[in-house]
Amino acid sequence: MSAMNELDQSTRTEIEAAAFRRLLEHLDDNKDVQNIDLMILADFCRNCLSKWLVTAAEARDETLSYEEAREYVYGMPYSEWKEHYQGKATPEQLAALEARQAQKKAKG
Template sequence: MEKQQIIEAAVFRRLLTHLDNHKEVQNIDLMILADFCRNCLAKWMVAEAQANGVELDYEQAREHVYGMPYEEWKAQYQQRATPEQMAAFEAKQAEKSTN
């Protein structure tokens, strides 16, 4: 079990590095394609920290996921969602609510 946790932690760090290397991939793109985004990862981190008795707030988790304060990342890299992205996101949300 310990080796599995080591591997999973390494994979998570690799995922964060991959996302960091692909800042052009916007959160809305991730939400449309995979139904999660960088903010979701931060929320999951907070939930798991709490479940394990570790204090971690959402902003701390987002800074870990984004590699910098979220507002800084947002100002530098986040682009305004296009009408096409919003339509695809809304369609995805509608699809989820009917399943």
């Protein structure tokens, strides 16, 4: 059994939350990493994290809109982040994303 599983739920949640906050900080420090690149390499992006936050809130009967979650993940309104940091996807990136999605679909 892993050491994490041996911790009480509250401590484990605190550690997981700290790791999540560190992930958000890391993404914020690396704004040059585009969402499409994250999707190609890891099959998730900042928008996915936002959706997961909304789902987690709903599971706890809390209200969190997608836009509110994105502002939390991006550290600013998404429209602002997009204007300042999101580049136009290249044909190569689009092809790589399509190949990744096809590969995922083939695995079932």
